[in-house]
Amino acid sequence: MKICIIYHSETGTTRHVAQHLASACTDVRLIEVYDRAYYVPLTRFMSRCKKAQGEETTPIEPASIDVSGYDLIVLGSPVWAFKPTPVIHAAILALKGCEGKPVIGFFCHGGMPGSSEETFTTWCEGRTMQVRGTMTIHKKEIENEKKTKEILTMVSAATRA
Numbered sequence: 001m002k003i004c005i006i007y008h009s010e011t012g013t014t015r016h017v018a019q020h021l022a023s024a025c026t027d028v029r030l031i032e033v034y035d036r037a038y039y040v041p042l043t044r045f046m047s048r049c050k051k052a053q054g055e056e057t058t059p060i061e062p063a064s065i066d067v068s069g070y071d072l073i074v075l076g077s078p079v080w081a082f083k084p085t086p087v088i089h090a091a092i093l094a095l096k097g098c099e100g101k102p103v104i105g106f107f108c109h110g111g112m113p114g115s116s117e118e119t120f121t122t123w124c125e126g127r128t129m130q131v132r133g134t135m136t137i138h139k140k141e142i143e144n145e146k147k148t149k150e151i152l153t154m155v156s157a158a159t160r161a
């Protein structure tokens, strides 16, 4: 079972979870996706919230992600304005060969995950992926053994299905 973990992270929380997950799996590829847009420093926070709230996308690097050789896709995103980030929205649209494949999403947040799981599910279903599980992780919980186990259980259940 080949797993492709794709994530966006600005301050390291989501990266930490993605790397931990990758280290616990065997046949896995880890891809970090970056925002290529420029934001004016003074209005950076608000501009990104506005983009996220409007479920917009943004130019990303890599611009295209081929997942045709993988059996399971895992996507990780910070929560911005109660939703997954424009980077992860763009990444979902940039997937090649994802149709019909199982997908899991995890969302790192600061206490208000909002509708991140529902929004993610809608985006993935729009690409005809099968959502096998979603979970939110408070940034204070990234070292929490219970949470870590929860996501690993979700991944191993999806690999067995």
Ligand SMILES: Cc1cc2nc3c(=O)[nH]c(=O)nc-3n(C[C@H](O)[C@H](O)[C@H](O)COP(=O)(O)O)c2cc1C
Pocket (backbone or CB within 6 Å): 008, 009, 010, 011, 012, 013, 014, 015, 045, 046, 048, 049, 077, 078, 079, 080, 081, 082, 083, 108, 109, 110, 111, 112, 113, 114, 138, 139
């Ligand atoms: C632009 C922006 C918007 C955010 N909006 C939310 C939010 O709506 N709810 C929340 O709980 N945390 C919010 N946060 C906090 C992040 O979700 C949290 O710090 C997360 O762990 C960051 O992940 P990262 O370290 O992988 O970048 C926001 C952070 C930023 C920069």
